[in-house]
Amino acid sequence: MTASTVIEPKKRSETLYFALRNNKLRIGVLVLLFFIVLTFVGPMFTDYEPYQFVSSGAQPPSSEFWFGTTTLGHDVYTQFVLGLSSTFIVGIIGGGLGTLIGIVVGFTAGYRGGVVDELLNILTNIVLVIPALAVLLLIAAYLEVRGIIAESLFIGCLAWPWTARAIRAQTFSLRNRDFVDLARLSGMKARKIIFSEIAPNMMSYLLLAFILQFGGAILTAATLDFIGLGPTEGISLGLMMNNAVLWGALLLKVWWWFVPPGLAITAIVGALYITNVGLDEVFNPKLREM
Amino acid sequence: MKRYFGRKLLVYILTFVLAVTIDWMIPRFMPGDPISILISRFGPRQGGYEALQGYFTSAFGLDVPIWQQYLNFWRALFQGDLGISIYVFPTPVIDVIMRAIPYDIALLLPAILLSWLAGNNFGAIAARSKRLDDTILPLGYILTATPYMWLAILLGWFFGIVLGIFPIAGAFDQSIPAPSFSWLFISSFLVHWFLPFISLFLVQFGGWAIGMRNMIIYELEADYSHYLEALGAPTRLVRRYAFNNAVLPQITGLALQLGVVVAGALVTEVVFSYPGIGYLILQAIQNQDYFLLQGCFLFIIFGVLLANFLIDVAYVLVDPRTRMGMQGEVG
Amino acid sequence: MGLQVENLTVYYQTLRGSVQALEDATFSIADGEIMGLAGESGCGKSTLSNSLVRLVPPLKLIRGRVILDDQELPVADVERMNAYRFRQLSVVPQYAMNAMNPTRKIGRMTSELLRSKRVDYRAALPEIKRRLDLVKLPQEVLKMYPIELSGGMKQRMVMVLSTLLNPSLLIADEITSALDVSTQKAVAEMLVEFRNREFVKSIIVITHDISILYQIADSIMIMYAGQLAEKASTETIIHSPEHPYTKMLIASLPEVGVRYADTRLTGIPGKPPLLLDPPVGCRFRHRCPVAFEKCVEAPPFLEIAKDHFVACWEVFRKYA
Ligand SMILES: Nc1ncnc2c1ncn2[C@@H]1O[C@H](COP(=O)(O)OP(=O)(O)OP(=O)(O)O)[C@@H](O)[C@H]1O
Ligand code: SF4
Ligand SMILES: [Mg+2]
Numbered sequence: 009m010t011a012s013t014v015i016e017p018k019k020r021s022e023t024l025y026f027a028l029r030n031n032k033l034r035i036g037v038l039v040l041l042f043f044i045v046l047t048f049v050g051p052m053f054t055d056y057e058p059y060q061f062v063s064s065g066a067q068p069p070s071s072e073f074w075f076g077t078t079t080l081g082h083d084v085y086t087q088f089v090l091g092l093s094s095t096f097i098v099g100i101i102g103g104g105l106g107t108l109i110g111i112v113v114g115f116t117a118g119y120r121g122g123v124v125d126e127l128l129n130i131l132t133n134i135v136l137v138i139p140a141l142a143v144l145l146l147i148a149a150y151l152e153v154r155g156i157i158a159e160s161l162f163i164g165c166l167a168w169p170w171t172a173r174a175i176r177a178q179t180f181s182l183r184n185r186d187f188v189d190l191a192r193l194s195g196m197k198a199r200k201i202i203f204s205e206i207a208p209n210m211m212s213y214l215l216l217a218f219i220l221q222f223g224g225a226i227l228t229a230a231t232l233d234f235i236g237l238g239p240t241e242g243i244s245l246g247l248m249m250n251n252a253v254l255w256g257a258l259l260l261k262v263w264w265w266f267v268p269p270g271l272a273i274t275a276i277v278g279a280l281y282i283t284n285v286g287l288d289e290v291f292n293p294k295l296r297e298m
Numbered sequence: 299m300k301r302y303f304g305r306k307l308l309v310y311i312l313t314f315v316l317a318v319t320i321d322w323m324i325p326r327f328m329p330g331d332p333i334s335i336l337i338s339r340f341g342p343r344q345g346g347y348e349a350l351q352g353y354f355t356s357a358f359g360l361d362v363p364i365w366q367q368y369l370n371f372w373r374a375l376f377q378g379d380l381g382i383s384i385y386v387f388p389t390p391v392i393d394v395i396m397r398a399i400p401y402d403i404a405l406l407l408p409a410i411l412l413s414w415l416a417g418n419n420f421g422a423i424a425a426r427s428k429r430l431d432d433t434i435l436p437l438g439y440i441l442t443a444t445p446y447m448w449l450a451i452l453l454g455w456f457f458g459i460v461l462g463i464f465p466i467a468g469a470f471d472q473s474i475p476a477p478s479f480s481w482l483f484i485s486s487f488l489v490h491w492f493l494p495f496i497s498l499f500l501v502q503f504g505g506w507a508i509g510m511r512n513m514i515i516y517e518l519e520a521d522y523s524h525y526l527e528a529l530g531a532p533t534r535l536v537r538r539y540a541f542n543n544a545v546l547p548q549i550t551g552l553a554l555q556l557g558v559v560v561a562g563a564l565v566t567e568v569v570f571s572y573p574g575i576g577y578l579i580l581q582a583i584q585n586q587d588y589f590l591l592q593g594c595f596l597f598i599i600f601g602v603l604l605a606n607f608l609i610d611v612a613y614v615l616v617d618p619r620t621r622m623g624m625q626g627e628v629g
Numbered sequence: 630m631g632l633q634v635e636n637l638t639v640y641y642q643t644l645r646g647s648v649q650a651l652e653d654a655t656f657s658i659a660d661g662e663i664m665g666l667a668g669e670s671g672c673g674k675s676t677l678s679n680s681l682v683r684l685v686p687p688l689k690l691i692r693g694r695v696i697l698d699d700q701e702l703p704v705a706d707v708e709r710m711n712a713y714r715f716r717q718l719s720v721v722p723q724y725a726m727n728a729m730n731p732t733r734k735i736g737r738m739t740s741e742l743l744r745s746k747r748v749d750y751r752a753a754l755p756e757i758k759r760r761l762d763l764v765k766l767p768q769e770v771l772k773m774y775p776i777e778l779s780g781g782m783k784q785r786m787v788m789v790l791s792t793l794l795n796p797s798l799l800i801a802d803e804i805t806s807a808l809d810v811s812t813q814k815a816v817a818e819m820l821v822e823f824r825n826r827e828f829v830k831s832i833i834v835i836t837h838d839i840s841i842l843y844q845i846a847d848s849i850m851i852m853y854a855g856q857l858a859e860k861a862s863t864e865t866i867i868h869s870p871e872h873p874y875t876k877m878l879i880a881s882l883p884e885v886g887v888r889y890a891d892t893r894l895t896g897i898p899g900k901p902p903l904l905l906d907p908p909v910g911c912r913f914r915h916r917c918p919v920a921f922e923k924c925v926e927a928p929p930f931l932e933i934a935k936d937h938f939v940a941c942w943e944v945f946r947k948y949a
Contacts (some may be wrong), residue, residue: 133309134316137606139557141564142598143320149591150324151582170554227445234565235445236583253569258455258466260617266455270448278443285439521727526742526882528682528722529791530714535745539730546732618732 026290033286043272047096050089051248058087066262076264079255087243088268094244095226095276098160102225105164107218110171117172118179125176132169132176140166141231148237156239159220159232163225170224176201178213212291216284223280230273244270302620306610312602317599318421321592322371380596381589385581391593394578401469402574404491409498410552416499417506418548422541424507425514434507441504446562450497450569457493464493467571494570498562503556509551513544547616552628553609556602631697631831632658632798637693639680640871645659647689648678648904652855654693655930658798658848658936659918663824663832665842665863667878668852669901674835675723677852678800682720698797715746719796719829723803725787729775736771739790746794753793760789760828764819781812788819792828799829805841813838817845839882843867848936851875854901854912857930861937871944873917911942919943 025031056062059082067077075084081142117128148154232238233246234253252258252266319384362370374380378562380391424434458466470486477483517523517540564576571577575594582590614620635655641648650673658664666674676688681704684690690705697717703709722728730738739757740750758768764785774785784804792799801820805813823829834846842849843863850860851874859872870876904907910913912927917924923942930940933948 088558089389130309134313136311136554137309137557137602138317139598141557141561142595145579145583146320146324146591146595149588220617221444227443228561230445231447231561231565234445235568235580243506247447249445249451253447253451258451258459261455261459264453266451270445270451274440274444274448276443278440281439281443282436347747521724521729524683525720525722525724525728525787526719526730528714529742530711530716530746531742532711532745535741539733543730545731616732618734619776 036283222244421510
């Protein structure tokens, strides 16, 4: 009675306390916030369409064209801020779907065990060894029209095995803990224990899984777009790099064309990874000393 | 151990069957009748219809029942018949791919192995000192977060164009008629090889360094490490044991990373017009050469499965627990 | 000779403050003595053991000295302590099941460990084999990986390994808790055998299980919330304890020594204090039935009869 009521709020404020003074978390979240804000606010500062001819080609950054123009005479800034939103859409939908399938498969396997586990395990291992990008290439190449949502969904469908394995292991270990016995001994409260001990424990885990899936989906989409199999409509950071390479940005030294999209992806994905590590340290007291 | 390999092989065989099935199914069941597009692509070419006829009757045979078509596809596959390329018409797809494979091996094998070795060693060093950790760790995270093609573009732009010290297209100088064991060819090959290699190397390096650093720290907290320390074993021994055990999950990680690395190699080849499978895929897509694309797909799957299997064998050699057939599941 | 501990005080330094896990421990162990160390979970038994063997952060030495075989141990100096570990001072850890490197054959691990201590494995091999025989392990274990051994076998192997250099003091922390009752007994008796054969001079046996101590210990020391409560011969502790805590503890046990029941020290009402902010004075005083004003001062650990030490004002009053 007293122990749990006294410790609970303390625990939560302690997590918050560590969260606020964790440098990795602070840097990661700050970078992410910066790009999220840019995604929403950025488009307000441009009057152009991504493929609108705005000036003679390959203008270096100037007060008029903040990020310069491409060799095709498109405004890089416009493409960049609009490409950012594609990146976040893929991250959220692709990463979300990957996490969701991973949770369902992993939890079912870990909870049911036995034959179900065995079969799901084989399925997981199969999808795990298949190089996702190869499958995506094949599918995308045969699609005449490709949308960003479809792209995200395909990515999510191939990205779940990592999460499934982690969730399965976690479920196993939680299931095998004595909390069931404990609950039986202390009267009932099994549900209370599930919600007060297991669920929060799992939640932090799921958040970490989602962050990794988010970053993974962004990288996969960028790769696909770069090969020229991204969405047929619209713009994305991967497509910007693809165009830059195809239209001779390297030879013509139009660095302002290919530096921003890659830099943004690196910064976002890197920030996600660092946030992940920071959160891990916050949730997992053992790592805090480091 | 038998059980261990049995399970692995089962997964690999199933994966391969699944991949072939996907390869067979996609052109048949995609919206928009891709097959007729496929055929029409050959129409205007000299001798196109004749060249296709053989493959179509064996592998496609659209007039027989669907299951028969499926079996025929497998039969053609086992005879090494993947169709005719449009991009390099009328060369059989298998020949086009075979010509590209050596370049992939030359690029991927050193990049994977060296980055793995270097990453593991740097990671182990990072785990040793706070100062190094503070530099290697952020660098590692930045590198793993970098899209392969972007690093390739940056390196190509900087070293190839700005400094002009490395070529940024092809696998050897155009003036050399064909690969040979001459000094001229080898030196030309190496300078063309370097940039794609180093960009593949660097991105992976970051991941391995982080992985190793985390694993070592984990192993140093393991009971056996604490026992050694309690018995006053020198730090050197404790670290050596931790390293030896931390390498094991890194080997498993190598298998798991293969798909990502292959994807990275594809785009790196695209950036540097390096004539491996990745470059072929780009050409296949731009020329709507679907046979070539499908052939490349199968080869990538096959290569990844083969590499996985080799890694499994290596794992069994280094982890006694798998040999005991008791635990130590990988992959 | 033997072990002398004087005013040993170690705290865990945490972000929330110091966990005062061991406060002014002063006691000694004679050569040949097997001392049991008992007390409720969290009372600081492992902390005491760690501060002798491996005092590393977050554990911090506040004050005190440790003298083994007339030599002061540099307990706070991790590096310098290495010279004493294994040779003079050794442990059989709580986690003996996982104490051996899983990917090294046991013999190879032993030889690498010995070599790091400049002991020749070849030369030591006959003795190793004799000791393996003694604990009824086949000599083939040296060619096996830890995973091929059962839990009990691993436990015995670690005992042989830890005592290979004939240390003066061996600390065995909870080595029986993971074993079934009959194995527990065998392992406990092995400790006595090791002492009798002078593989080790003295032993500290840490356990919750007083019945084990009744079987093998010459003396028992009771701890409470980071403080020493009482130390005396096993007979005295079991049959005529003086400290109020020891009395309650012993009274809560079902017929000690008669049955090897899973007797845990939990049958006392109330909870031990949190060591982050422990009460000043005697830390038992909130649960003590005979506490009085004096108890707000920490009682010293005094010898009230020969080899019978107690830290309790009430007892001092009685004996005064
Ligand atoms: N790493 C740590 N950081 C902070 N406090 C710790 C740490 N380890 C132990 N403690 C605290 O120190 C006190 C003593 O712990 P110790 O492990 O010595 O108990 P113990 O008597 O060995 O218990 P058990 O019988 O359960 O093994 C406990 O209150 C515990 O909460
Ligand atoms: S010192 Fe006082 S509180 Fe402590 S045990 Fe003795 S009587 Fe009880
Ligand atoms: Mg303990």
